[in-house]
Amino acid sequence: MARRGKLLQRLQQRPRNFTWDELVRMLRGLGYTEAKPGKTGGSRRRFVHPSYPVISLHKPHPGNTLKVYQINQIIQMLRQEGLI
Numbered sequence: 001m002a003r004r005g006k007l008l009q010r011l012q013q014r015p016r017n018f019t020w021d022e023l024v025r026m027l028r029g030l031g032y033t034e035a036k037p038g039k040t041g042g043s044r045r046r047f048v049h050p051s052y053p054v055i056s057l058h059k060p061h062p063g064n065t066l067k068v069y070q071i072n073q074i075i076q077m078l079r080q081e082g083l084i
Contacts, residue, residue, distance in 0.1 A: 004029030008084055014071050019064045023074070027055065030083055052081045 007026040011018060024034065032047040032055065047055040055077060057070055078084045 002029075008078075011071060012075060012084065014068065014075075016065070016068065018066050018071055020060055020066060021064065023066060030078075052083070053077070 004026060007022055007029070010022070011026065027034075027047050030049070031051075032049045035046040035048050035054075037045065043059045043061055045057055045059050047057075055074065057073075060066055060070075075084070
């Protein structure tokens with residue numbers, strides 16, 4: 001199974017240690033690109049796809065681990081769009 005598939009499978013298990021870097025790799029594998037934040041963008045990050053809705057999340061800090069609610073939002077959006 002490809003890395004993207006493994007990351008998708010891991011995400012669906014709702015792990016408490018899913019990192020921001022893993023999310024970025026997974027979304028890139030699905031065709032998303034990270035939009036560059038503006039000068040005052042803060043921790044809000046947007047992932048853009050030519051065919052699917054924008055995914056907008058706060059980048060976790062000071063750590064690198066996603067919160068459970070963020071994982072649930074990502075799973076819900078990807079299921080709605082038929083990506084998983």
